[in-house]
Amino acid sequence: MSTAPLVSIIVPVYNDEATIAATLDSALAQSLSEIEIICVDDASTDASLRILESYQERDPRVRVIRHDRNLSALQSRRTGALSASADYLLVLDGDDELEPNAARVALELAHEAEADLVGFGVTVIEKDGRTGGSYEGRLQPAHRVLDGAAVLQGLFPIGKPAQGQLWRYLFRTDLFRSAYTHIADGTTLARVNDLPLMFLIAALATRYVSTETRLYRYHFGRGGSGQQVDTIERAEFYASAIASIDLIRPAVDVLAETYSDPALLRESYESTRLSIVGYVCSQLIDRSDSTVLDDALSHLHTVASADDIVRGTARFYPAKLSTLKFHLPAVGTDDSAVAQVRSVALVTSSLRSGGVTMVMLAQAHYLRQAGFEVILVARSGGSDRTLVPAGTTFIELSGRTFVERLQDWAAICRRHQVDMVIDHQLLYTDRWPEFALMARAEHARTIGWIHNSFARPLYDGNDRLSLIEKCSNALARLVTLSPLDSAYFALRGVSHSSYLPNPPSPLLNESLSQSTAKKSPAGHIELVWWGRLEDRTKKVLDLIEVAVQLKAFGVSFHLTVIGPDWEDMTAKRFNAHARRRGVSDCVKAVGPLRGARLTEAIDAADAFVSTSIIEGYQLTIAEAQARGLPVFMYELPWLLLTQQNEGVVAVRQSDPRALAAKIAEVAGNPVRYQQLSHAAVEAAKRARDYDFAALYRGVVTDTLPAEFSPQPSLEDAKELLGLSVFYSERARSRGKSPLSVPTSRGARAWSTLAPAGRAVLGLFPRLRPMVHRVKQRLRVD
CATH class of the missing domain: 3.90.550.10 (Spore Coat Polysaccharide Biosynthesis Protein SpsA; Chain A)
Structure with missing residues (x-):
């Protein structure tokens, strides 16, 4: 040139x-x-x-x-x-x-x-x-x-x-x-x-x-x-991008020694590196054939830590968390991080006068008592802000789209330096894993809290039970409300499951300060029920059938039904049904009562009646017993409150005649009534006989006593199989099969139970004949 x-x-x-x-x-x-x-x-x-x-x-x-x-x-x-x-x-x-x-x-x-x-x-x-x-x-x-x-x-x-x-x-x-x-x-x-x-x-x-x-x-x-990722070799090629950015880490360290802003240099590098990790994960998710995706993401975990994969994906490609949540190793226990927990976020959908909110507010009280900073977070709008305790931070996510709400959540975790999250929505949303991963990306671990029996998803006919199992690795711990529920998840491979009792309600605390046994009713028995007027799980219409049977037995009684209208039942409809069944003179729904009016109605009663088909931790049992009321209910054998509780009389599920017979028997036996009333008061005291501040400190810092994570037994396995069959059949009878892929209803139920059955058989081979009978009962070809 x-x-x-x-x-x-x-x-x-x-x-x-x-x-x-x-x-x-x-x-x-x-x-x-x-x-x-x-x-x-x-x-x-x-x-x-x-x-x-x-x-x-x-x-x-x-x-x-x-x-x-x-x-x-x-x-x-x-x-x-x-x-x-x-x-x-x-x-x-x-x-x-x-x-x-x-x-x-x-x-x-x-x-x-x-x-x-x-x-x-x-x-x-x-x-x-x-x-x-x-x-x-x-x-x-x-x-x-x-x-x-x-x-x-x-x-x-x-x-x-x-x-x-x-x-x-x-x-x-x-x-x-x-x-x-x-x-x-x-x-x-x-x-x-x-x-x-x-x-x-x-x-x-x-x-x-x-x-x-x-x-x-x-x-x-x-x-x-x-390019499409149709082989593991192609996946390895995509993942090799991470080695490229890792290559210059030593150079960054050298440059930082003389750089005008070394903190900026290091932070820029870490952000860039996580961006590449997230990009690789995003590309593998978007471009992998279904036959390769599992192996592709498994390989990704060999070239980057699970925490970096979660952080990179959550910060830069949050929409991909919906796939990544199914491909995670377990959350490791970082003893130093656990020991330094200072701030705890309690999360629900919205604050309202319901059981989950009341439990969450009580937890907030005990966590503050244990020395933690607590914030309350609602993922949706419509919260009743009057429920927020004075001096407690409350935040509603404001993002319009799901990804925007995830990003709002990440900002909350950063701004409030959240160390631990307690998520109360595992049974009520399919999106909790993404929120758990987003929290993990901001260095916060998540505890999942299940507010009902493991069988609730079976009964409801949804796949949230499978979701909890598949995504349990997104959780630092899974907390249930009973030893049997904890046993179920342990059998399903969720080794980090425990159980804890729910904290006492304000009504229970108030009642125990003046609890005494009641006198035996003379000639007439006043019955009471309170909760939300809901028939699907609480079976409030069965209360009318109990009344029909009591009337047939010639018992003089009155049943007061207290509670707000719900989606499938109102006081008006309930009372109309009572009229049609000819018992409107002795059973009546009176709507919601609160405060002194509620306690007056409870104190005017002689016994509490419950017809629930499924519950997680029925605090109304303890609340009733704290005021001396014997409890008559359908069997819910896993309930912590009913175990070793001599103040409860239980009959088989969905048998209002048997329940009425027990009420009639006790109403005519003053000695037996007195025994039940005394036992009820003692059981209520035991329900509150926990150091809840210490328990919540234990679960948050991963120092919960071993007794709350019991190993499953042969009896647990038998009980769980029986309950699984029962609730699967109830789902079928309501027209909601647990799964819809197999063709026959029995096969659908079996497809839900089979994984649990295989897990049980792995631990207890002697149960094979019983499992075979279950399969035959469901008529699986």
């Missing part, structure tokens, strides 16, 4: 025979003629080298350098940069093109601003020829001028997905070479081989300027980008 080149164009080439001619044509068509084109063939096995040599023979501005072996684009660019004679250089991949004025526009801007780094616009061409997509939008320059540490801060913004493509910039050649001094000569990178170098360049640059003019044409999907 007669004149020295002003810009060197570095072209790394590897098996680009289909595109390299168009690439070189775009370089040679530059309006700035004072250029050199350094083509580094990385041991291509196709006709690429022959094409390069033909261009070299045609135009002296083209130089070809050949590697004897494949060293990756990282080393090809190094070779080209070391051979460059111009003060500035551009990087042009062998399957892309430059716009004709690229070199001139970028160089003029560099000279004008005395910049060592110039950014410019990019056109992204999809496989079908379209341009202007969202990816193209993200590649455009975001800053006009940046100086000093602001260059790194602007090009690699903390908390934003990292963009490190070298072909978006013109570089001062000395700057480009300087970055390479921090990367070993023999280093090869299969994927994302430009971003690590670009990060170092941004850290070393002193001035950056940009133009919106689009100077580069990038063909998406020609190289390694945009």
Whole structure:
């Protein structure tokens, strides 16, 4: 060449025979003629080298350098940069093109601003020829001028997905070479081989300027980008991007020693690294065939920690948590983190006058008593803010979309430095795992709290039981309300399950301060029921059937039903049904009563009647017993409150005649009534005989006594199988089969029970005949 080149164009080439001619044509068509084109063939096995040599023979501005072996684009660019004679250089991949004025526009801007780094616009061409997509939008320059540490801060913004493509910039050649001094000569990178170098360049640059003019044409999907993951080898290729960013960690440590803002440098690197980890996870989820996805994500966990995968995905690609939640190892126990728990977030859907909210508010009281800072969080609107205790922080998520609410949640965890989350929504939403992972991304662990029996999802006909089991690794601990429920999850492989009693309600606490046994009723017995008027689980219409049977037995009685209307029942409908059954003179729903009016109604009664088909921790039992009332109920054998409780009379489920017979028997036996009333008071005292502050401190700090995580027994297994059959059949009778994939109803029920059955048989082989009888009973072919 007669004149020295002003810009060197570095072209790394590897098996680009289909595109390299168009690439070189775009370089040679530059309006700035004072250029050199350094083509580094990385041991291509196709006709690429022959094409390069033909261009070299045609135009002296083209130089070809050949590697004897494949060293990756990282080393090809190094070779080209070391051979460059111009003060500035551009990087042009062998399957892309430059716009004709690229070199001139970028160089003029560099000279004008005395910049060592110039950014410019990019056109992204999809496989079908379209341009202007969202990816193209993200590649455009975001800053006009940046100086000093602001260059790194602007090009690699903390908390934003990292963009490190070298072909978006013109570089001062000395700057480009300087970055390479921090990367070993023999280093090869299969994927994302430009971003690590670009990060170092941004850290070393002193001035950056940009133009919106689009100077580069990038063909998406020609190289390694945009490919389907249909083999584990392809998954390993995608995941190798993480090794690329890990490569420069030592260099970052060295640069931090002299960098103007070392904290910014380190934070920018960590954000960039997590961005790459999240990107890889996102790409594997989006592009993996169903047959490869499990193995692909398993491999990902061998090249990055579970915490980094969760953090990277949650912060940068939160929508992918809905898939990642099924592919996680268990949350490890970090003793130092557990010991330093200071702030606990209690989470529900919304605060309202219901059982879950009351439990949560009581927990808040005891956690504060145990020395923790407590915040209350509602994921939905419509909370009754009058329920929030004075001095307690309460927050509602405000995001309109699910991803926005996840991001709101992450911001709450950061702002309040949340260490532990207690999520009360496991039985009521399918989205709790994503929130648990988002909390984990902000260094907070999640305890899942189940407010009903393990069989509730079976009875409801939904798959939330399976969801809890599949996603239990998102939880630091799973808390149930009974030993039997804890046994179920232990049998299903959830080893970190425990049980705890619910805290006492205000009514229970108040009642125990003045609890005494009641006198035996004389000739007439007053019965009471209170709760929400709901027939699906509380079976309030069975109360009318109990009344019908009591009337048939000739018992003088009155039954008062107290509680608010609910979705499937109202006081008006209940009373209309009582009229139709001919018992409106002795049973009546009176609506909700609170405070003194409720306690007056309870004290006017002689016994509490319950017809629930399923409950988690029925505090009305303890509340009734605290005021001396014997309890008559259907059997709920797992209930902690009914165990060793001599103040409870239970009959088999859904048998109002048997329940009425027991009430009639006790009503006519003053001695037996007195025994039951005394036993009721003692049982209520035991229900409150826990140090709840100590228990909650134990569960939050992972120091809960072993007695609350009992090992399942043979009797537990038998009980669980029986309950599973019962509730699956009840679901079928209500027209809601637990699963809908198998064709027959019995087969659907069995498909739900089979995993639990196999787990039980693994521990207790002697149960095989009983399991076979269950299968036959469900008529599974």
